[in-house]
Amino acid sequence: MTRDSAGGSGEDGYSVVYDLDPDCTAEDVEKGPAYRSEINGVVEYGVFVDLSENVSGLVHESVLDGTYRVGQELVVELEEVRENGDMAFRPVDADLETAEVRTVPHDYALTGTDRLGANVGEQIHLEGEVIQVKQTGGPTVFHVADESGIVPCAAFEEAGVRAYPAVAVGDVVRVTGVPEHREGDVQVEVDGLSTLDGEVASEVRDRLAKALAARAEPHDVEPLIEWPAFEKLRPELEEVARLLRRTVLEGRPIRVRHHADGDGMCAAVPVQMALERFIADVHESADAPRHLIKRLPSKAPFYEMEDATRDLTFALEDRARHGQQLPLLLMLDNGSTAEDVPAYETLAHYDIPIVAIDHHHPDPEAVEGLLDAHVNPYLHGEDYRITTGMCCVELARMIYPELGAELRHLPAVAGLSDRSKADAMGGYLALAAEEGYDESRLQDVSEALDYAAFWLRYDPGDRLIRDVLGLEVDDGTRSRELVSLLADGARGAVDDQLEAAMAHVESESLENGARLYRIDVENGARRFTYPAPGNTTGAIHDRMVAETGDPVITVGYGPDFAVLRSDGVRLDIPEMVSELQEEVPGAGVSGGGHLVVGSIKFVSGKREETIDALIEKMGAADIDEGLSTAVPIDD
Numbered sequence: 001m002t003r004d005s006a007g008g009s010g011e012d013g014y015s016v017v018y019d020l021d022p023d024c025t026a027e028d029v030e031k032g033p034a035y036r037s038e039i040n041g042v043v044e045y046g047v048f049v050d051l052s053e054n055v056s057g058l059v060h061e062s063v064l065d066g067t068y069r070v071g072q073e074l075v076v077e078l079e080e081v082r083e084n085g086d087m088a089f090r091p092v093d094a095d096l097e098t099a100e101v102r103t104v105p106h107d108y109a110l111t112g113t114d115r116l117g118a119n120v121g122e123q124i125h126l127e128g129e130v131i132q133v134k135q136t137g138g139p140t141v142f143h144v145a146d147e148s149g150i151v152p153c154a155a156f157e158e159a160g161v162r163a164y165p166a167v168a169v170g171d172v173v174r175v176t177g178v179p180e181h182r183e184g185d186v187q188v189e190v191d192g193l194s195t196l197d198g199e200v201a202s203e204v205r206d207r208l209a210k211a212l213a214a215r216a217e218p219h220d221v222e223p224l225i226e227w228p229a230f231e232k233l234r235p236e237l238e239e240v241a242r243l244l245r246r247t248v249l250e251g252r253p254i255r256v257r258h259h260a261d262g263d264g265m266c267a268a269v270p271v272q273m274a275l276e277r278f279i280a281d282v283h284e285s286a287d288a289p290r291h292l293i294k295r296l297p298s299k300a301p302f303y304e305m306e307d308a309t310r311d312l313t314f315a316l317e318d319r320a321r322h323g324q325q326l327p328l329l330l331m332l333d334n335g336s337t338a339e340d341v342p343a344y345e346t347l348a349h350y351d352i353p354i355v356a357i358d359h360h361h362p363d364p365e366a367v368e369g370l371l372d373a374h375v376n377p378y379l380h381g382e383d384y385r386i387t388t389g390m391c392c393v394e395l396a397r398m399i400y401p402e403l404g405a406e407l408r409h410l411p412a413v414a415g416l417s418d419r420s421k422a423d424a425m426g427g428y429l430a431l432a433a434e435e436g437y438d439e440s441r442l443q444d445v446s447e448a449l450d451y452a453a454f455w456l457r458y459d460p461g462d463r464l465i466r467d468v469l470g471l472e473v474d475d476g477t478r479s480r481e482l483v484s485l486l487a488d489g490a491r492g493a494v495d496d497q498l499e500a501a502m503a504h505v506e507s508e509s510l511e512n513g514a515r516l517y518r519i520d521v522e523n524g525a526r527r528f529t530y531p532a533p534g535n536t537t538g539a540i541h542d543r544m545v546a547e548t549g550d551p552v553i554t555v556g557y558g559p560d561f562a563v564l565r566s567d568g569v570r571l572d573i574p575e576m577v578s579e580l581q582e583e584v585p586g587a588g589v590s591g592g593g594h595l596v597v598g599s600i601k602f603v604s605g606k607r608e609e610t611i612d613a614l615i616e617k618m619g620a621a622d623i624d625e626g627l628s629t630a631v632p633i634d635d
């Protein structure tokens with residue numbers, strides 16, 4: 001701030017006198033202009049004057065003339081600032097009665113969170129929105145987001161006592177403090193923190209909103225391969241990338257739920273990695289990625305109430321204990337069907353946005369009002385062949401394009417895991433081959449994922465799964481050996497299972513000419529081990545297709561469930577489920593999945609009736625002419 005001194009000093013003295021606001025600091029004082037001050041001490045060698053609460057200095061007796069008393073007003077100008085910061089003033093000729101008095105507000109020159117590292121140890125000001133308030137055993141930590149990032153600001157009242165209790169998440173604040181290094185992070189030690197309101201606050205909000213919108217923009221990346229069918233989904237994936245980047249910038253946590261199979265993991269892990277890296281860029285505190293993104297597998301092919309209530313409980317506890325916002329829920333390779341509705345409706349009572357990217361046959365009417373974004377190839381006249389893993393590798397690149405080469409083999413793993421017969425598979429396999437993944441190695445990764453997912457159960461197994469996927473590995477040889485070990489384990493377990501189970505497979509001919517194989521997996525296969533009923537049924541099905549050719553349907557059933565696989569028959573499992581609900585009263589039929597691969601549930605007392613009705617429907621289904629339909633394996 002440059003003050004007008006030229007017009008001031010003259011024969012008639014200064015015509016303008018400046019009056020500092022109480023919060024002004026030494027930086028607001030310049031040489032030249034006249035300042036109003038008040039004497040606060042009289043000593044032998046001069047008088048001490050206050051220009052504001054923070055600005056004081058000495059007027060030396062050598063430049064004084066007359067007698068002075070405490071409380072008396074004196075107009076002074078800055079003579080010098082000594083090396084130790086002490087300020088010396090001298091009186092000037094000015095008449096406060098006639099001079100124009102101008103107030104000087106404190107110049108809150110803001111230091112963006114991106115420049116804190118360069119200002120360690122110096123007092124700075126910053127303005128931003130409070131996105132989290134965490135009470136520790138020591139200070140209260142306010143996480144403040146400005147145009148360029150998010151920084152923890154520690155305010156100490158008393159150990160474990162909430163500082164600035166009136167300040168809440170969502171408030172716009174001005175922080176005065178000193179950036180310090182703390183365990184590798186930069187943290188601001190708060191000297192003062194005030195909530196802004198009125199016009200000042202809305203100005204700050206506007207500024208933040210503009211910056212945030214610009215920074216949320218996804219990166220414009222070329223898809224890994226050219227694929228016209230995928231182009232239809234690309235604008236929506238960009239929209240999701242924008243939404244997720246925005247969520248990170250707002251400091252909101254993200255919880256990823258994914259189908260616990262190969263495609264689901266090839267979808268969730270890259271997105272998780274992209275978000276982790278973006279979070280690390282946005283936040284000054286190094287442990288932010290660990291707190292703000294969590295990936296969890298879902299055992300069921302839909303969002304179970306058990307998972308939803310668990311997610312909600314964690315979210316509410318994190319809010320209560322760590323002052324976090326409620327999370328955004330990202331459903332991957334899961335979440336498009338009516339079966340997801342009860343769980344979604346539970347979360348709808350809270351501020352928890354939900355995004356689903358899935359390629360299971362969707363029920364858009366059921367989920368529409370509950371989702372903030374819904375990407376599914378069926379909504380564009382495409383189908384499951386565009387797997388969720390293929391979509392999400394592109395999504396991860398839109399969020400964080402530096403994640404590039406290491407992801408290039410993942411769409412092929414995803415496609416093989418779900419047996420996608422997409423045109424793009426050739427391109428994806430070629431891409432993987434460039435990275436050293438031939439088809440048999442990709443197949444190994446796919447089976448290793450399945451095997452690991454089974455034993456991990458509800459655990460995300462972050463490091464293990466990254467090792468299997470060859471992501472962020474520190475030892476490539478170990479990663480390859482691990483994949484071989486797990487893939488061999490999976491194959492051995494399938495062989496053992498089939499050796500027992502094949503003796504229990506019954507076969508019959510359906511009216512439409514398809515072969516039906518059925519097995520009671522409860523009594524004819526080993527339980528509570530790999531492969532589970534779904535994969536056991538799939539393995540039997542594959543073997544029968546290889547032996548006899550299609551059309552083939554395989555049903556693996558237990559007391560209250562049945563798993564279906566089919567090749568060469570045009571089934572519509574979601575449609576069959578809704579028909580069975582009508583036709584077999586009291587069976588409590590539910591379920592779904594893909595058109596030709598899925599699972600249904602029913603009450604055990606109605607098993608015979610339900611399965612008979614199901615088989616009748618299968619016998620009435622059309623047979624595919626020509627080549628066998630592509631059959632995804634996940635259930």
Ligand code: MN
Pocket residue numbers: 259263264333359387388418634
């Ligand atoms: Mn899938």
